Amino acid sequence: MPVIEVTNLHKRYGSQVAVRDVSFTVTAGEVFGVLGTNGAGKTTTVECVAGLRVPNGGGVSVLGLDPRADAARLRPRVGVQLQEAQLPDRIRVHEALDLYASFYPRPLDPDVLLDELGLLAQRGVAWRKLSGGQKQRLSIALALVGDPEVALLDELSTGLDPHGRREVWAVVERLRDRGVTILLVTHLMAEAERLCDRVAVIDAGRVVALDTPAALTRRYGGDTLEDAFLALTDSIDGTDGTDGTDRTDGIDRTDGTDRTDGPDTVGADGTSRTGVVPARRARHHGTAGTDHTERAGRSRQAAGTGEREDAR
Numbered sequence: 001m002p003v004i005e006v007t008n009l010h011k012r013y014g015s016q017v018a019v020r021d022v023s024f025t026v027t028a029g030e031v032f033g034v035l036g037t038n039g040a041g042k043t044t045t046v047e048c049v050a051g052l053r054v055p056n057g058g059g060v061s062v063l064g065l066d067p068r069a070d071a072a073r074l075r076p077r078v079g080v081q082l083q084e085a086q087l088p089d090r091i092r093v094h095e096a097l098d099l100y101a102s103f104y105p106r107p108l109d110p111d112v113l114l115d116e117l118g119l120l121a122q123r124g125v126a127w128r129k130l131s132g133g134q135k136q137r138l139s140i141a142l143a144l145v146g147d148p149e150v151a152l153l154d155e156l157s158t159g160l161d162p163h164g165r166r167e168v169w170a171v172v173e174r175l176r177d178r179g180v181t182i183l184l185v186t187h188l189m190a191e192a193e194r195l196c197d198r199v200a201v202i203d204a205g206r207v208v209a210l211d212t213p214a215a216l217t218r219r220y221g222g223d224t225l226e227d228a229f230l231a232l233t234d235s236i237d238g239t240d241g242t243d244g245t246d247r248t249d250g251i252d253r254t255d256g257t258d259r260t261d262g263p264d265t266v267g268a269d270g271t272s273r274t275g276v277v278p279a280r281r282a283r284h285h286g287t288a289g290t291d292h293t294e295r296a297g298r299s300r301q302a303a304g305t306g307e308r309e310d311a312r
Contacts, residue, residue: 003028003063003150003181004049010057011044018044020205021058031172031182033196033213035189037233041205042185043083046154049183050080062150076104079148083155085139089128093119096127097141104146113141116174118167132159140168144175151175154185169194189226199225203233 002025011019019041026032036042047053049060051067051074060067065074087096094110101107114120117137122130130138136159143151156172157165165188172195175182186192192199193213201209201216209216209232213225220228 001064002026002061003030004032004183005061006045006049006058007060008058009045009048009055009060011041011048011053011055018205019048019055022200022202022205022207023058024200024207024210026181026183028181029176029179030197031176031184031195033192033199034183034185034202035187035192035199035229036202040202040233042202043154045202046152046183046185047082050078050082050152052080052082076146077148078150078152079143079146080152081140081143081154081156083158085135085142087127087138090126092124092126093130093138094123096138097145100142101145106147107145108147110141110145113145116167116171117141118164133161133164136160137164137168140171144171148180150181150183152183156184156186157188157191165191189224189229193225201229201232208232 004024004026006025007023009019009022010017022041022045024032034042034045044053048055049062049067051071054068062074063077067074093114097110097114101110111120111123114123117140119134119137119141122134125134127135127138136157140153140156143153153172156168160168169191172182172184176195182195184192184196196213198210198212199216200207209220209228211219216228216232217223217225220231222228222231
């Protein structure tokens with residue numbers, strides 16, 4: 001059985017369709033990449049897989065469970081790093097990581113994780129004083145400190161310099177060697193070529209190709225995956241390919257189905273349940289749900305703040 005199974009996923013915000021019948025599976029221990037232009041629907045797809053958004057159609061299964069209806073069972077097994085992160089300005093790096101680690105019975109050693117991500121020298125630095133790249137590394141650390149069975153990583157390398165990017169790639173490779181299943185959203189073709197076993201290319205909310213990076217490169221000509229990507233994504237002028245609207249200016253997601261922003265959400269069965277943020281592995285653990293971040297002054301590592309999201 002696939003670890004992640006997405007079947008005919010459909011998600012819209014008002015009249016704007018963000019995801020159109022997307023389907024793919026991810027097998028155990030696989031690093032599966034999701035590529036696409038800005039506004040193609042990549043982040044919305046990952047947030048549906050994480051249980052942070054409610055699909056309008058289709059189905060999602062993670063480890064044989066429904067991300068919404070079975071949120072409490074999945075939370076200990078899935079780590080999530082989203083594009084946006086926010087912590088209290090004065091919380092220090094080691095405090096945030098120690099806090100998240102405390103939510104799980106057998107977390108990874110926070111200092112080892114900080115060392116792997118090049119943050120050990122900043123362990124006593126406050127969040128507000130971190131650079132953008134350092135904040136990104138801490139977001140990744142918070143998603144992984146619980147030793148998740150499945151890791152959902154959205155724009156892993158955003159804001160990282162080449163040294164930081166290589167360090168993060170090495171961490172992902174070690175996760176893969178340990179058998180962690182990874183769903184990776186990226187704009188970097190070199191990152192996909194190095195890390196991903198297979199990739200799905202999404203354009204205007206649809207999967208237009210799915211194969212190994214090498215196979216896509218051969219099939220669509222050119223010398224690199226980037227050449228294949230450019231050949232596959234013909235709506236790179238900023239429109240969604242259907243109604244001519246700008247995909248990069250943002251979508252007004254005010255239909256009541258936005259990403260969970262607090263501890264009280266509604267599950268697929270209509271009952272109130274705690275919102276899902278990063279989680280951990282069943283055999284070990286993962287990152288924290290929003291019930292725990294309430295205890296930390298509502299610090300939200302992954303879920304972001306407010307009701308805003310780029311048209312991604």
